[in-house]
Amino acid sequence: MKLNDPLVSDIEFNGVTFPLDLSFDNVLDVFEILKDETLENFEKVDSCCELLIGENELSFTEQSELFTFILENHIHSSEQQFIEVDILGNPMPNQEERVIDIELDAKFIYASFFVLGINLFEQQGKLSWTEFQALLEALPDESVMSKIINIRQWSPSKGDSQEHISEMRRLQKKYALPGTELEDGEEHG
Incomplete structure (x- = not known):
């Protein structure tokens, strides 16, 4: 994260510029799709690309390449101390034990942000993934999520x-x- 760079709102791929929706709630939807065991990999990539860049005419290979780029450079680029995941959202082997699960800890995360004056429901579609990660990683020690992380560690x-x-x-x-x-x-x- 660089404070002198604007937040990313589009991406160029093969000479075409696509809008890029990296709002935190949209990225969380991507994670849910990646965890969905009922979907085939091509369905996951297609659904995630549609969420992130909208409807497109890209081939599966192009979608896979673009999606991997987005994951590596815009979603996992500053991946929290939480745990590193592969392209399908699975924990990588030999990682330190995770201390937070965004889905299971949702109520604690919400409460911690709310104390800061940020209502995450009102921020859906507005707060970027980069901003969300920065705020989550820097929660004050007295926040409920920080206390739970300290208990786990x-x-x-x-x-x-x-x-x-x-x-x-x-x-x-x-x-x-x-x-x-x-x-x-x-x-x-």
Whole structure:
């Protein structure tokens, strides 16, 4: 993200300029499509391209090339500390454990933005993905999402009381993401 560059609103591909809708809610729709196991890959690419650039006459190969470029340069370009994903939205192997899931943590994210005076429902179609990511990554420590991330990342320190450790383990279980391995060797969800 560069503050002296305008937000991207179109993209040129093979000599044609397409409008590019990178509003945060549109990008979240793209992620939902990529996770949809009922769709074939060509359907996912076609649907995602239609969301991002509108109806088009591009071949599947061209759509795939353009979609990959958009993902790499405009959607995953500043991918959060959350977790790196492949083109289909699947977590890459050997990644650090994820600490946030935009879909499962939606209510906490919404509440955290709302405290900042940003109603994400009112910002649909307006707030860009780049702006959304920047705000999400820089949430104040006192926001509910930051507190949950800290709980998920917490590990005991020398001098922590047994009472504090027990409370933090309870909170980690409460806020654990599915598939997360907890300290006691148990897996959540």
